[in-house]
Amino acid sequence: MAALQFPSTLFKTQKWMDDYSASDMRCGDLTEAQLKSHYRLDYISDRVDPYTLTRRSSMDRPQSMFCCNLRSQGEKITRQQCAIILFDEFRSLSRKFSLYGPYSHLIEKMITHMQNGNGTPFRDVSLDRALKDHILNDSTKNSTVLRIRDTLKKYIIWEDKKYPKNYKDELRKNILEGKLPKFDRFQDNFNGMGITVHDTWATHITMKSLHVDNDRFQAVVHFKVQDHFGLDNDDILKTKFSQFHFFRIWFVLQRYNQFGFKPFLTNMETTVEITGGRNDSKK
Template structure:
């Protein structure tokens, strides 16, 4: 307390440095990737922009399907396949089909080929569902509860002290909380962002994702926003509710298809032609995922 020099003493409470620190208000978005949400200008969101000549010369996409030839709009026979010993001498002209029939046949083959990338698990059905969305959805965003569940599972099960954004955020909260005033100071908000930057954002590039359907549907991600919705502090313990919003693009760009690991598979060759060929131009779309997790800790926990 301080006193006036007047004869009558008037008491004024002096605020401590702790009391002067404003509390961070929630919900608070503590992290955003540099890449934007809903970025339809991204290279993998292009469609219908390449000619037959470009697809053949630049991307070596002369042969893309065992069922149909999109360049001549004809069905293929087994002897049309490059691996056939008869292909050079006994190639036969196939049945003519319409462009719509050709696209439908390519999408059927696209779905059939996807099964080798989604052999088991609760997410194995997603790739076929997303291919059908590309065929019929006309670029509308895609949401599915299974994607949300996969995201939450990935966040919770990541137990890496160095990589888990959940664990790193927990440490930043514990050390940043003003335990006497029971709040998180606004001036320390950047600590939370830096904690996220030190970790690894949720992705689906683990070994099991090559077979469970998540590697082929999402794999890497485009944009991530992380928001602390609430923070409750009581009796030297805290409970934070954290929301992850993640977005990916279901589309291929030129870099994807020129990589040998993609170009060698008819699955990706068909995908690229359906999306980028100016006679098809099926639109890629945004894949949206969200998950809310709790982070619970204590002031003195080890």
């Protein structure tokens, strides 16, 4: 039986990498009238009114975010000044979602990238480290690493020290039946990863090598994960998002045709080592 050759792609999500046509990658496509009538985005910021390009005072704040009372006119500002103020408020409001930990700085860094990066992809060593920590520390039955390990143990031909090519699809199926690395755990609500990544868009998993000897194996597996730093219509229409000025500002900066700041691809990669043995008990 032929052996599996490496590197070998074990798994790809149905969603594509580098998918700029995705709904959350749109920008500058909505008018003031659409934002107000369909998305109920009348009151956006406590600091400025992006529609009239005026500064706000405390007297301007409505009792409810959905209130549309006539408000006093403040100091006129330029569209560029308005965008700068909104991005500063955007960063300030992000802190409640990233209270602690080694990744808490990432959301402000990514907001600044949206402001200045013109839609270019984003990479950061902290994202790669967060991905690796998540993969290695996932001890649930749906863990991708544990599912790869158990599949290798089951189908390796130990006498020939190889994994049969005919059983490659077993790896894909077992990965699919588990849960891919996502930052939707309880702690991700506070450590900065839930607001920067949360769910992910596309994942590719590649086995770079497999060494079998003395009834033990060592596999080197590469994870490439991509997310979109952008909001789509469904996001802002959900009350759990629209109630926060943080998301209202984000949506207007991205989708309002007078701003149109580009969302971007968030790229993460890491390589992990998976080891096991022929006589290991299943945990």
